[in-house]
Amino acid sequence: MVILITGASHTGKTLLAQRMLEKYKYPSFSLDHLKMGLIRSGNTALSPLEDEALMDYLWPIVREIIKTAIENRQNLIVEGCYVPFDWRKDFAEDYLADIRFICLAMTGDFIERHFRDIVGKSSVIESRQDDSACSVASLKEDNRQCCAGFLEAGEQVSLIDKSFEQVIESLLNC
Numbered sequence: 001m002v003i004l005i006t007g008a009s010h011t012g013k014t015l016l017a018q019r020m021l022e023k024y025k026y027p028s029f030s031l032d033h034l035k036m037g038l039i040r041s042g043n044t045a046l047s048p049l050e051d052e053a054l055m056d057y058l059w060p061i062v063r064e065i066i067k068t069a070i071e072n073r074q075n076l077i078v079e080g081c082y083v084p085f086d087w088r089k090d091f092a093e094d095y096l097a098d099i100r101f102i103c104l105a106m107t108g109d110f111i112e113r114h115f116r117d118i119v120g121k122s123s124v125i126e127s128r129q130d131d132s133a134c135s136v137a138s139l140k141e142d143n144r145q146c147c148a149g150f151l152e153a154g155e156q157v158s159l160i161d162k163s164f165e166q167v168i169e170s171l172l173n174c
Contacts, residue, residue, distance in 0.1 A: 001026075002066050002076045006083035007104030008146035010118050010139060011160065016104065016168055017079035023172055024075070029065070031058060031080025055082040063090045070098045085149040102171055105147040106160040108140045114164075115139070 003020060005013050014030065021028045035054055038044045046053050059082060069076040088096060111118065115136050147157050160167045 001098055001100060002069050002078060003100045003102065004066070004083065004087075005077065005079040005102045005104070006081060006150075007102075007157075008106065008139070008143040009081065010134065011104035011106055011143070012164060012168060013079045013081070013104055016102070016171060017077045019168065019172055020077050024077075026075040026077050028077040028079065031062060031078070031082045034058060034061065035080075035082070051081070055084060058082045059084055059087075059090075063087075066099065067091070067095060070095050081146075085153040085155075088153075100174075101155060103146070103150045103155055103157045104160065104167070105143045105150075105157050106139070108144070110161050110164075111136055111139045111143065 003017075003026065005017055005020075007013050014032075017028045017030070020026065035048065035058060038057075039046060039048060044057060046057060048054075062078065062080075062082065066076070066078060087101075091099065106118075118139065119134055147159070150157050158167055158171060
């Protein structure tokens with residue numbers, strides 16, 4: 001089983017992956033780690049801020065890692081924001097049967113009510129080096145785009161509106 005966790009920035013993707021790792025004992029693979037490894041090693045001239053170009057660059061690699069895990073009957077948690085809205089087109093049905101897709105997004109109201117908590121907890125699992133560009137407006141727009149894109153593609157989105165912990169717990173117990 002591959003658990004594919006994606007979503008907007010600051011929604012708790014890494015925290016959910018960590019909790020799933022602890023609960024299911026599946027290894028976890030961070031797309032941010034892959035991104036930074038490729039950037040720091042000089043294998044790409046892209047910068048960490050080029051999200052769309054990074055998705056185009058990383059997704060073919062990630063797609064094949066997922067296929068390899070499934071072919072080898074290995075469990076894996078893959079988390080990060082570099083998953084295209086139409087990701088399913090890259091997998092035959094027999095692969096899709098072994099992928100659990102999770103998309104996290106927050107409502108604008110949740111972001112407005114909890115912005116300080118969201119930013120305050122952004123380094124709970126990983127250390128964010130520069131979060132200065134994070135604002136209520138940028139989070140709302142990122143979450144709106146993410147939610148709209150995945151919903152338009154026919155995906156379910158786990159929407160964080162009232163309680164972050166309740167959404168995370170419900171995903172852990174599926």
